[in-house]
Amino acid sequence: xxxxxxxxxxxxxxxxxxxxxxxxxxxxxxxxxxxxxxxxxxxxxxxxxxxxxxxxxxxxxxxxxxxxxxxxxxxxxxxxxxxxxxxxxxxxxxxxxxxxxxxxxxxxxxxxxxxxxxxxxxxxxxxxxxxxxxxxxxxxxxxxxxxxxxxxxxxxxxxxxxxxxxxxxxxxxxxxxxxxxxxxxxxxxxxxxxxxxxxxxxxxxxxxxxxxxxxxxxxxxxxxxxxxxxxxxxxxxxxxxxxxxxxxxxxxxxxxxxxxxxxxxxxxxxxxxxxxxxxxxxxxxxxxxxxxxxxxxxxxxxxxxxxxxxxxxxxxxxxxxxxxxxxxxxxxxxxxxxxxxxxxxxxxxxxxxxxxxxxxxxx
Numbered sequence: 001x002x003x004x005x006x007x008x009x010x011x012x013x014x015x016x017x018x019x020x021x022x023x024x025x026x027x028x029x030x031x032x033x034x035x036x037x038x039x040x041x042x043x044x045x046x047x048x049x050x051x052x053x054x055x056x057x058x059x060x061x062x063x064x065x066x067x068x069x070x071x072x073x074x075x076x077x078x079x080x081x082x083x084x085x086x087x088x089x090x091x092x093x094x095x096x097x098x099x100x101x102x103x104x105x106x107x108x109x110x111x112x113x114x115x116x117x118x119x120x121x122x123x124x125x126x127x128x129x130x131x132x133x134x135x136x137x138x139x140x141x142x143x144x145x146x147x148x149x150x151x152x153x154x155x156x157x158x159x160x161x162x163x164x165x166x167x168x169x170x171x172x173x174x175x176x177x178x179x180x181x182x183x184x185x186x187x188x189x190x191x192x193x194x195x196x197x198x199x200x201x202x203x204x205x206x207x208x209x210x211x212x213x214x215x216x217x218x219x220x221x222x223x224x225x226x227x228x229x230x231x232x233x234x235x236x237x238x239x240x241x242x243x244x245x246x247x248x249x250x251x252x253x254x255x256x257x258x259x260x261x262x263x264x265x266x267x268x269x270x271x272x273x274x275x276x277x278x279x280x281x282x283x284x285x286x287x288x289x290x291x292x293x294x295x296x297x298x299x300x301x302x303x304x305x306x307x308x309x310x311x312x313x314x315x316x317x318x319x320x321x322x323x324x325x326x327x328x329x330x331x332x333x334x335x336x337x338x339x340x341x342x343x344x345x346x347x348x349x350x351x352x353x354x355x356x357x358x359x360x361x362x363x
Contacts, residue, residue, distance in 0.1 A: 007227040013353065014226060017309045018219055024051075025215040029208035045204050048211050049279050054319050055214040056276040059221045061299040061315035062308055063268035066225050068297065069306030070234060071261050072241030074159075077148070077166030078269045079293035080173050081141035083283070085270025087177075088140055090190035090283040091124060092133035093201075097194050110192070111185045121183045130197060134274075141270035144169075145263045153255035153262075158244070167290050174288030189284025196278050207279070214275045218312065221268050225308050228261065237261055302344050304353025313352055 008015055028051060031043040060082055067073045099106040103113040107120055126132040148169055152162055180186040199206040228234050236257050239247045248254050277283045286292075295318075303314020321340055325333035348354055 007230045008223065011226060011309075013307070014222065014309045017312060018222065021215050021219055025212050028211055033204055033208055045207050049207055050323065052207070052211040052214045052279045053276060054316050055211070055218050056272045056279070057299070057315040057319050058312040059214075059218045059272040059275075060269050060296060061303065061311040062218075062221050062225055063265040063272070064296050065300045065303075065305060065308055065311035066228070066268075067262055067265045068300060069308075069311070070229050070241065071237045071258060072244075073258065073262065074163045074297065075166045075262075075265075076163045076290065076293045076297065077170045078265070078296055079290070080166075080170040080288055081145065081266040081269035082273040082276070082292075083173070083177075083285075083287035084141045084144065085137045085273030086277040086283040086287060087184060087190070087273075088127070088133055088136040088270070089274040089277045090193075091127040091184075092130065093193040093196065093278060094190050095124070095128040096196070097192070100194055101192070109185070109190070111188065112183070115180055117183075124183070137270050137274040138267045141266040142263050145266035146259065149259045149262045150255075153258045156255075167293065170288050170293055171290050174285050174290075177285040177288060185284070187285060189282060190277075191282040191284075193278060193281060201278055201281070210275065210279050214279070217271055217275055221271070222308055222312065225268075228264070229308070233257065233260070298341060300351075302341065302351055304351030307351070307353040310351050310353030317352065 008018075028043055028048055031041055032045060032048045035042045060078065063081075064075060064078050067075050094109045097109070101110040101113075103110050105113050108117060112120070127136070148166065152165055157165060176182055177184050177189075178187050184190065193201055195201055196206065196210075199209070201207075229237070236247065236252060239252075240254055240257060244254060273283075273287070296315075299315040299318050300311045301314070302318055303312065304310025318337075318340075322333070322337060325336045329336055344351065
Protein backbone atom coordinates (compact mmCIF):
# COMPACT_ATOMS: atom_id res chain seq x y z
CA UNK A 1 0.00 0.00 0.00
CA UNK A 2 2.84 2.37 0.86
CA UNK A 3 4.50 1.67 -2.48
CA UNK A 4 1.24 2.47 -4.27
CA UNK A 5 1.12 5.96 -2.78
CA UNK A 6 4.89 6.35 -3.18
CA UNK A 7 4.31 6.13 -6.93
CA UNK A 8 2.61 9.55 -6.71
CA UNK A 9 5.89 11.20 -5.74
CA UNK A 10 6.58 13.98 -8.22
CA UNK A 11 3.13 13.67 -9.80
CA UNK A 12 1.84 17.15 -8.90
CA UNK A 13 -1.02 17.11 -11.39
CA UNK A 14 -2.13 13.66 -10.28
CA UNK A 15 -2.10 14.70 -6.62
CA UNK A 16 -4.21 17.76 -7.46
CA UNK A 17 -6.66 15.51 -9.31
CA UNK A 18 -6.92 13.15 -6.34
CA UNK A 19 -7.42 16.03 -3.90
CA UNK A 20 -10.20 17.48 -6.05
CA UNK A 21 -11.71 14.02 -6.30
CA UNK A 22 -11.61 13.65 -2.50
CA UNK A 23 -13.29 17.03 -2.06
CA UNK A 24 -15.99 16.09 -4.58
CA UNK A 25 -16.53 12.76 -2.81
CA UNK A 26 -17.48 14.68 0.33
CA UNK A 27 -19.03 17.85 -1.10
CA UNK A 28 -21.36 16.43 -3.75
CA UNK A 29 -23.26 13.97 -1.47
CA UNK A 30 -23.46 16.59 1.29
CA UNK A 31 -24.83 19.22 -1.11
CA UNK A 32 -27.41 16.68 -2.26
CA UNK A 33 -28.48 15.06 1.00
CA UNK A 34 -27.93 17.79 3.60
CA UNK A 35 -28.23 21.17 1.86
CA UNK A 36 -31.89 22.28 1.40
CA UNK A 37 -33.29 22.26 -2.13
CA UNK A 38 -33.88 26.02 -2.12
CA UNK A 39 -30.19 26.66 -1.45
CA UNK A 40 -28.05 27.88 -4.37
CA UNK A 41 -25.39 25.26 -3.55
CA UNK A 42 -27.83 22.34 -3.53
CA UNK A 43 -26.97 19.61 -6.04
CA UNK A 44 -29.91 17.70 -7.48
CA UNK A 45 -29.98 13.91 -7.60
CA UNK A 46 -29.98 14.06 -11.40
CA UNK A 47 -26.80 16.17 -11.40
CA UNK A 48 -25.13 13.86 -8.89
CA UNK A 49 -25.95 10.83 -11.04
CA UNK A 50 -24.63 12.68 -14.09
CA UNK A 51 -21.38 13.47 -12.29
CA UNK A 52 -21.13 9.83 -11.21
CA UNK A 53 -21.46 8.79 -14.84
CA UNK A 54 -18.66 11.18 -15.77
CA UNK A 55 -16.41 9.59 -13.14
CA UNK A 56 -17.06 6.17 -14.69
CA UNK A 57 -16.05 7.59 -18.06
CA UNK A 58 -12.89 9.04 -16.48
CA UNK A 59 -11.92 5.60 -15.15
CA UNK A 60 -12.58 4.15 -18.59
CA UNK A 61 -10.38 6.82 -20.19
CA UNK A 62 -7.52 5.98 -17.81
CA UNK A 63 -7.76 2.32 -18.82
CA UNK A 64 -7.51 3.33 -22.48
CA UNK A 65 -4.57 5.65 -21.80
CA UNK A 66 -2.70 2.85 -20.02
CA UNK A 67 -2.54 0.74 -23.19
CA UNK A 68 -2.41 3.54 -25.77
CA UNK A 69 -0.24 6.10 -24.04
CA UNK A 70 2.24 3.78 -22.34
CA UNK A 71 2.12 0.61 -24.41
CA UNK A 72 1.45 2.06 -27.86
CA UNK A 73 -1.65 -0.07 -28.48
CA UNK A 74 -4.48 1.97 -29.99
CA UNK A 75 -7.36 -0.14 -28.70
CA UNK A 76 -10.72 0.49 -30.35
CA UNK A 77 -12.33 -2.29 -28.36
CA UNK A 78 -12.47 -0.99 -24.82
CA UNK A 79 -16.17 -0.34 -25.30
CA UNK A 80 -16.58 -4.13 -25.28
CA UNK A 81 -14.86 -4.51 -21.90
CA UNK A 82 -16.91 -1.62 -20.52
CA UNK A 83 -20.16 -3.14 -21.80
CA UNK A 84 -19.35 -6.64 -20.50
CA UNK A 85 -18.77 -5.26 -17.02
CA UNK A 86 -22.03 -3.36 -17.34
CA UNK A 87 -23.95 -6.45 -18.44
CA UNK A 88 -22.56 -8.45 -15.51
CA UNK A 89 -23.86 -5.82 -13.09
CA UNK A 90 -27.13 -5.57 -15.05
CA UNK A 91 -27.68 -9.32 -14.71
CA UNK A 92 -27.27 -9.03 -10.94
CA UNK A 93 -29.72 -6.13 -10.79
CA UNK A 94 -32.24 -8.07 -12.89
CA UNK A 95 -31.99 -11.05 -10.56
CA UNK A 96 -32.72 -8.74 -7.62
CA UNK A 97 -36.09 -7.75 -9.09
CA UNK A 98 -37.58 -11.18 -8.35
CA UNK A 99 -41.37 -11.30 -8.45
CA UNK A 100 -41.66 -7.49 -8.60
CA UNK A 101 -41.41 -7.57 -12.38
CA UNK A 102 -44.30 -6.98 -14.76
CA UNK A 103 -44.99 -10.73 -15.07
CA UNK A 104 -44.31 -11.56 -11.42
CA UNK A 105 -41.95 -14.44 -12.18
CA UNK A 106 -39.58 -14.85 -9.19
CA UNK A 107 -36.82 -16.47 -11.27
CA UNK A 108 -37.02 -15.29 -14.89
CA UNK A 109 -36.52 -11.63 -15.91
CA UNK A 110 -39.49 -10.06 -17.71
CA UNK A 111 -37.95 -10.26 -21.18
CA UNK A 112 -37.44 -14.02 -20.81
CA UNK A 113 -41.07 -14.50 -19.78
CA UNK A 114 -42.17 -12.40 -22.76
CA UNK A 115 -40.07 -14.56 -25.09
CA UNK A 116 -41.52 -17.76 -23.54
CA UNK A 117 -38.28 -18.95 -21.98
CA UNK A 118 -38.98 -21.82 -19.60
CA UNK A 119 -35.74 -22.02 -17.65
CA UNK A 120 -33.05 -19.60 -16.56
CA UNK A 121 -29.99 -19.98 -18.86
CA UNK A 122 -26.96 -21.56 -17.23
CA UNK A 123 -24.86 -18.42 -17.58
CA UNK A 124 -27.36 -16.46 -15.47
CA UNK A 125 -26.83 -18.69 -12.45
CA UNK A 126 -24.80 -17.14 -9.66
CA UNK A 127 -25.74 -13.57 -10.54
CA UNK A 128 -28.12 -13.45 -7.60
CA UNK A 129 -24.98 -13.15 -5.41
CA UNK A 130 -23.13 -9.85 -5.28
CA UNK A 131 -19.67 -11.33 -4.65
CA UNK A 132 -20.05 -13.58 -7.69
CA UNK A 133 -21.12 -10.59 -9.77
CA UNK A 134 -18.06 -8.59 -8.73
CA UNK A 135 -15.85 -11.47 -9.80
CA UNK A 136 -17.57 -11.67 -13.17
CA UNK A 137 -17.26 -7.89 -13.64
CA UNK A 138 -13.50 -8.39 -13.59
CA UNK A 139 -13.09 -11.93 -14.94
CA UNK A 140 -15.26 -11.73 -18.07
CA UNK A 141 -13.51 -8.67 -19.60
CA UNK A 142 -10.17 -10.14 -18.52
CA UNK A 143 -10.88 -13.45 -20.28
CA UNK A 144 -11.86 -11.67 -23.48
CA UNK A 145 -8.70 -9.54 -23.31
CA UNK A 146 -6.55 -12.65 -22.72
CA UNK A 147 -8.04 -14.51 -25.67
CA UNK A 148 -7.80 -11.59 -28.11
CA UNK A 149 -4.45 -10.42 -26.79
CA UNK A 150 -2.84 -13.87 -26.76
CA UNK A 151 -3.58 -14.50 -30.43
CA UNK A 152 -2.81 -10.94 -31.54
CA UNK A 153 0.40 -10.41 -29.58
CA UNK A 154 1.86 -13.85 -30.31
CA UNK A 155 1.20 -13.22 -33.99
CA UNK A 156 2.95 -9.84 -33.61
CA UNK A 157 -0.03 -7.91 -34.92
CA UNK A 158 0.59 -4.21 -34.33
CA UNK A 159 -0.48 -0.77 -35.44
CA UNK A 160 -3.64 -0.19 -37.39
CA UNK A 161 -4.19 -3.93 -37.88
CA UNK A 162 -4.46 -4.45 -34.12
CA UNK A 163 -6.85 -1.50 -33.88
CA UNK A 164 -9.03 -3.08 -36.58
CA UNK A 165 -9.05 -6.41 -34.74
CA UNK A 166 -10.20 -4.81 -31.49
CA UNK A 167 -12.89 -2.83 -33.29
CA UNK A 168 -14.09 -5.93 -35.15
CA UNK A 169 -14.34 -7.73 -31.80
CA UNK A 170 -16.55 -4.95 -30.43
CA UNK A 171 -18.76 -4.89 -33.50
CA UNK A 172 -19.19 -8.67 -33.46
CA UNK A 173 -20.26 -8.59 -29.82
CA UNK A 174 -22.72 -5.78 -30.55
CA UNK A 175 -24.37 -7.85 -33.29
CA UNK A 176 -24.46 -10.91 -31.03
CA UNK A 177 -26.03 -9.09 -28.09
CA UNK A 178 -28.74 -7.66 -30.35
CA UNK A 179 -30.06 -11.20 -30.86
CA UNK A 180 -32.88 -12.20 -28.50
CA UNK A 181 -31.72 -15.81 -28.35
CA UNK A 182 -28.48 -14.72 -26.67
CA UNK A 183 -30.41 -14.25 -23.45
CA UNK A 184 -29.39 -10.67 -22.68
CA UNK A 185 -32.57 -8.80 -23.56
CA UNK A 186 -31.88 -8.21 -27.25
CA UNK A 187 -32.01 -4.63 -28.49
CA UNK A 188 -33.84 -3.48 -25.34
CA UNK A 189 -31.08 -4.75 -23.09
CA UNK A 190 -31.50 -4.88 -19.31
CA UNK A 191 -33.43 -2.21 -17.43
CA UNK A 192 -36.15 -1.50 -14.84
CA UNK A 193 -33.74 -2.15 -11.97
CA UNK A 194 -35.15 -1.90 -8.46
CA UNK A 195 -32.41 -2.09 -5.86
CA UNK A 196 -28.75 -2.82 -5.17
CA UNK A 197 -27.77 -4.82 -2.07
CA UNK A 198 -31.26 -4.19 -0.73
CA UNK A 199 -31.06 -0.40 -1.18
CA UNK A 200 -33.51 1.24 -3.58
CA UNK A 201 -31.84 2.70 -6.66
CA UNK A 202 -34.37 5.53 -6.59
CA UNK A 203 -33.16 6.65 -3.16
CA UNK A 204 -30.98 9.74 -2.94
CA UNK A 205 -28.72 8.04 -0.40
CA UNK A 206 -28.14 5.09 -2.75
CA UNK A 207 -27.30 7.47 -5.57
CA UNK A 208 -24.86 9.24 -3.25
CA UNK A 209 -23.28 5.89 -2.36
CA UNK A 210 -22.83 5.06 -6.05
CA UNK A 211 -21.20 8.44 -6.64
CA UNK A 212 -18.77 7.83 -3.78
CA UNK A 213 -18.02 4.32 -5.08
CA UNK A 214 -17.32 5.75 -8.55
CA UNK A 215 -14.96 8.36 -7.10
CA UNK A 216 -13.09 5.76 -5.05
CA UNK A 217 -12.83 3.46 -8.08
CA UNK A 218 -11.40 6.31 -10.14
CA UNK A 219 -8.85 7.06 -7.41
CA UNK A 220 -7.91 3.38 -7.22
CA UNK A 221 -7.64 3.16 -11.00
CA UNK A 222 -5.41 6.21 -11.21
CA UNK A 223 -3.09 5.16 -8.38
CA UNK A 224 -2.77 1.57 -9.62
CA UNK A 225 -2.03 2.69 -13.20
CA UNK A 226 0.45 5.25 -11.91
CA UNK A 227 2.14 2.48 -9.90
CA UNK A 228 2.36 0.28 -13.00
CA UNK A 229 3.81 3.02 -15.19
CA UNK A 230 6.45 3.89 -12.59
CA UNK A 231 7.47 0.26 -12.08
CA UNK A 232 9.95 -1.79 -14.10
CA UNK A 233 6.97 -3.20 -15.97
CA UNK A 234 5.94 0.31 -16.94
CA UNK A 235 9.44 1.13 -18.12
CA UNK A 236 9.39 -2.01 -20.27
CA UNK A 237 6.01 -0.93 -21.66
CA UNK A 238 7.45 2.42 -22.70
CA UNK A 239 10.32 0.63 -24.38
CA UNK A 240 7.84 -1.53 -26.28
CA UNK A 241 6.01 1.60 -27.40
CA UNK A 242 9.18 3.25 -28.66
CA UNK A 243 11.47 0.39 -29.73
CA UNK A 244 9.69 -2.98 -29.61
CA UNK A 245 12.16 -4.77 -31.89
CA UNK A 246 15.13 -3.72 -29.75
CA UNK A 247 13.43 -4.97 -26.59
CA UNK A 248 12.78 -8.33 -28.24
CA UNK A 249 16.42 -8.50 -29.30
CA UNK A 250 17.72 -8.19 -25.74
CA UNK A 251 15.49 -11.05 -24.57
CA UNK A 252 12.24 -9.60 -23.19
CA UNK A 253 9.01 -11.53 -23.71
CA UNK A 254 7.19 -8.61 -25.23
CA UNK A 255 3.92 -10.48 -25.78
CA UNK A 256 3.66 -11.31 -22.05
CA UNK A 257 4.13 -7.67 -21.04
CA UNK A 258 1.53 -6.55 -23.55
CA UNK A 259 -0.94 -9.23 -22.45
CA UNK A 260 -0.61 -8.41 -18.74
CA UNK A 261 -1.16 -4.68 -19.15
CA UNK A 262 -3.92 -5.15 -21.75
CA UNK A 263 -5.77 -7.53 -19.41
CA UNK A 264 -5.46 -5.22 -16.42
CA UNK A 265 -6.76 -2.35 -18.53
CA UNK A 266 -9.77 -4.47 -19.57
CA UNK A 267 -10.56 -5.18 -15.92
CA UNK A 268 -10.56 -1.45 -15.11
CA UNK A 269 -12.91 -0.85 -18.05
CA UNK A 270 -15.21 -3.62 -16.78
CA UNK A 271 -15.27 -2.03 -13.32
CA UNK A 272 -16.21 1.32 -14.88
CA UNK A 273 -19.08 -0.36 -16.74
CA UNK A 274 -20.35 -2.03 -13.58
CA UNK A 275 -20.52 1.31 -11.75
CA UNK A 276 -22.07 3.02 -14.76
CA UNK A 277 -25.11 0.75 -15.13
CA UNK A 278 -26.91 1.30 -11.79
CA UNK A 279 -26.47 5.06 -12.19
CA UNK A 280 -27.97 5.29 -15.68
CA UNK A 281 -30.52 2.50 -15.12
CA UNK A 282 -30.01 0.57 -18.36
CA UNK A 283 -27.48 -1.44 -20.37
CA UNK A 284 -28.10 -2.42 -23.99
CA UNK A 285 -26.04 -3.50 -27.04
CA UNK A 286 -25.44 0.07 -28.20
CA UNK A 287 -22.74 0.26 -25.51
CA UNK A 288 -20.73 -2.09 -27.77
CA UNK A 289 -20.94 0.40 -30.64
CA UNK A 290 -17.52 0.94 -32.28
CA UNK A 291 -18.25 4.67 -32.25
CA UNK A 292 -18.18 4.58 -28.43
CA UNK A 293 -14.69 3.08 -28.44
CA UNK A 294 -13.51 5.75 -30.88
CA UNK A 295 -14.96 8.44 -28.63
CA UNK A 296 -12.94 7.06 -25.71
CA UNK A 297 -9.76 7.58 -27.71
CA UNK A 298 -10.87 11.17 -28.35
CA UNK A 299 -11.20 11.73 -24.59
CA UNK A 300 -7.61 10.63 -24.10
CA UNK A 301 -6.34 12.70 -27.03
CA UNK A 302 -8.11 15.84 -25.76
CA UNK A 303 -6.86 15.37 -22.21
CA UNK A 304 -3.33 14.33 -23.07
CA UNK A 305 -1.96 10.93 -23.96
CA UNK A 306 0.46 9.13 -21.61
CA UNK A 307 -0.43 11.27 -18.59
CA UNK A 308 -3.29 9.33 -16.96
CA UNK A 309 -4.59 12.47 -15.24
CA UNK A 310 -5.02 14.07 -18.66
CA UNK A 311 -7.17 11.15 -19.80
CA UNK A 312 -9.45 11.58 -16.79
CA UNK A 313 -9.69 15.34 -17.33
CA UNK A 314 -10.35 14.83 -21.03
CA UNK A 315 -13.23 12.45 -20.32
CA UNK A 316 -14.77 14.91 -17.85
CA UNK A 317 -14.38 17.91 -20.17
CA UNK A 318 -15.65 16.24 -23.34
CA UNK A 319 -18.67 14.67 -21.69
CA UNK A 320 -19.56 17.89 -19.88
CA UNK A 321 -19.28 19.77 -23.18
CA UNK A 322 -21.43 17.12 -24.82
CA UNK A 323 -24.15 17.49 -22.15
CA UNK A 324 -23.98 21.29 -22.25
CA UNK A 325 -24.10 21.54 -26.04
CA UNK A 326 -26.98 19.08 -26.44
CA UNK A 327 -29.10 21.29 -24.17
CA UNK A 328 -27.92 24.70 -25.36
CA UNK A 329 -27.61 23.95 -29.08
CA UNK A 330 -29.75 20.85 -29.72
CA UNK A 331 -29.61 21.29 -33.50
CA UNK A 332 -25.93 22.10 -33.80
CA UNK A 333 -24.24 20.42 -30.85
CA UNK A 334 -22.30 18.00 -33.06
CA UNK A 335 -20.68 20.92 -34.87
CA UNK A 336 -19.72 22.51 -31.56
CA UNK A 337 -18.21 19.29 -30.29
CA UNK A 338 -16.35 18.80 -33.55
CA UNK A 339 -14.99 22.34 -33.31
CA UNK A 340 -13.62 21.59 -29.84
CA UNK A 341 -11.77 18.53 -31.16
CA UNK A 342 -10.32 20.46 -34.09
CA UNK A 343 -9.17 23.37 -31.92
CA UNK A 344 -7.53 21.05 -29.40
CA UNK A 345 -5.73 19.19 -32.20
CA UNK A 346 -4.45 22.42 -33.75
CA UNK A 347 -3.50 24.41 -30.67
CA UNK A 348 -3.02 21.73 -27.99
CA UNK A 349 -1.32 18.80 -29.72
CA UNK A 350 -0.39 17.35 -26.32
CA UNK A 351 -3.89 17.82 -24.98
CA UNK A 352 -5.06 19.81 -21.99
CA UNK A 353 -2.29 18.20 -19.93
CA UNK A 354 0.20 19.95 -22.19
CA UNK A 355 -0.81 23.29 -20.66
CA UNK A 356 -0.02 22.01 -17.20
CA UNK A 357 3.36 20.68 -18.35
CA UNK A 358 4.22 24.07 -19.88
CA UNK A 359 3.48 25.80 -16.58
CA UNK A 360 5.63 23.29 -14.74
CA UNK A 361 8.48 23.86 -17.22
CA UNK A 362 8.41 27.65 -16.65
CA UNK A 363 8.76 27.31 -12.90
